[in-house]
Amino acid sequence: MDMIFNILIQIIGIYKWMLIIYILLSWFPNMRDSQIGTILGKLCEPFLEPFRRIIPPIGMMDLSPLAAFLILSFAPQGLIVLQNLIS
Template sequence: MLWYVISTVFTVYSFALIIYILMSWFPGARQSAFGEILGRICEPYLDVFRRFIPPLGMIDLSPIVGIIVLRLAESGLYTIYAAIFY
């Protein structure tokens, strides 16, 4: 049950990141109320990766790295959870 909640949180945050990234394709989407909320949730996490990964022209690779790190963290937490509770 606990792992289900943890996994759901990781999945929801991953979807929030993807939606936030896709909103950059639509003019004014990030300035909407929903875009502002997602910005407050996603930007602090993405800023960590933007410090180390510079954009390549118009392409920002930090969201891709952020999602990969998020998935790796989820996998690592599952390994720890499985070792403790199974």
């Protein structure tokens, strides 16, 4: 069971990096239209969409990726607590 939780925590870490790269791609013109941008968009947009529905943009800034990243940052601690409850 510990191995499953460790794999999930590693996947969350990788996904956080994917999200960071996807966010940084928005700073460069036409980078989201590249092959890497398209792949990351297909993987990151479904996770970002619920946050965009809840958090409106402030001017030109979309703060939903920040909220999504915070949720992903706290997810490993939640998994550790869940793991301790199960054990």
